[in-house]
Amino acid sequence: MTYVRGVTKRLGSTQALRGVDLELRPGVTGLLGPNGAGKTTLMRILATVLAADEGTVDLLGRDPRDPRERTEIRRQLGYMPQEPGFHARFTAFEFLDYVAILKEHTDRRARHDEVRRVLARVGLAEVGAKKTRALSGGMRRRLALAQALLGDPRLLILDEPTAGLDPEQRLRFRELVSELAEDRAILVSTHQTEDVAALCPRVVVLAEGRVLESGTPETLVSHAQGRVWAAAERDPGAVIAWRGADGRQRQVGTPPADAQLVEPTLEDGYLLLLEEHACAAA
Incomplete structure (x- = not known):
C-alpha cells in the first residue's frame, strides 16, 4: 500500500x-x-x-x-519524470545500463539481459545502438519509460x-x-x-x-450529466463550445430548457469541475 x-x-x-x-x-x-x-x-x-x-x-x-x-x-520504485535528462553521447543501451548500475544491478551479464528486456518491452530493441540524441522525441519518451521499468518495480x-x-x-x-x-x-x-x-x-x-x-471516472463524468448539449449556434450559457464534424456546436455549461442533451465525457466533467472551482475561488 x-x-x-x-x-x-x-x-x-x-x-x-x-x-x-x-x-x-x-x-x-x-x-x-x-x-x-x-x-x-x-x-x-x-x-x-x-x-x-x-x-x-x-x-x-x-x-x-x-x-x-x-x-x-x-x-x-520506477519513476519516469516529465523531462528526463539524457547524456547526448550515450546510446540507448548505454543510458539504460548506466541507470541499471545506479539501481544496484551489479552483475554485468544479468544487468545487460535486463536492459535488453526493457528495450524490447517498450519497442526499442532495434535502436539500442543509436545515440540518444539521434532518437525521435517519441523514442526518447519510450526510453524514459524503459528506465522506469528496470528491475520490475x-x-x-x-x-x-x-x-x-x-x-x-x-x-x-x-x-x-x-x-x-x-x-x-x-x-x-x-x-x-x-x-x-x-x-x-x-x-x-x-x-x-x-x-x-478522487473517485472513479464515472464520478467525474457525473459532474457534466445534463450539462452537455448540441445546437446550431453557440448558447450564452456555454462555458465552452466547438463546432463538431456534424456541423453543430457541442456545448458544455448551463443548457437552455429546450436543449438537445448529449452524453457527457470524462473531459466534459473535468472541464466543469475546474470551472466550478475557479468560480468558487473568485
Whole structure:
C-alpha cells in the first residue's frame, strides 16, 4: 500500500501542495490537473526526490524520511519524470545500463539481459545502438519509460508518459500499462483525458495544490450529466463550445430548457469541475 495524508509542500514563495490525500492500490490511478496544479511536485514526493513539509507519506509500507527505508523504497520504485535528462553521447543501451548500475544491478551479464528486456518491452530493441540524441522525441519518451521499468518495480510513477507519442504509440503504451497494472500500483499524470478514460479505474483531480475529486471516472463524468448539449449556434450559457464534424456546436455549461442533451465525457466533467472551482475561488 502507498498513501499520502495531509501532505503540504512549499517551493519558494509558492504553496505547491495543500493538505493532499492520495491512496495508490494495485492498478492504474490517473492524475489530472491544469499546469501549475502541483502534479509534478506530488509525483516527485512519491518518487522520494522531494520531502513533504507536513503530512504522512507511506511508500510500499515504508517511511521515506528514514534513509535506510528510502533506499529500500527506491529499489522497488520506477519513476519516469516529465523531462528526463539524457547524456547526448550515450546510446540507448548505454543510458539504460548506466541507470541499471545506479539501481544496484551489479552483475554485468544479468544487468545487460535486463536492459535488453526493457528495450524490447517498450519497442526499442532495434535502436539500442543509436545515440540518444539521434532518437525521435517519441523514442526518447519510450526510453524514459524503459528506465522506469528496470528491475520490475512494484510502484510506477509516470509523469506525462504519452507526451510526444503518436496515436499508435499511445495505444501500445495503454496496452503495456494495462499489463503492468495487473500486479503493481501505477500513477499516471497526464493532460490526455482519453488516456485516463481508457486506462484508469481511479482518477484524482488536482488544482492549486488541492484534491478536487478522487473517485472513479464515472464520478467525474457525473459532474457534466445534463450539462452537455448540441445546437446550431453557440448558447450564452456555454462555458465552452466547438463546432463538431456534424456541423453543430457541442456545448458544455448551463443548457437552455429546450436543449438537445448529449452524453457527457470524462473531459466534459473535468472541464466543469475546474470551472466550478475557479468560480468558487473568485
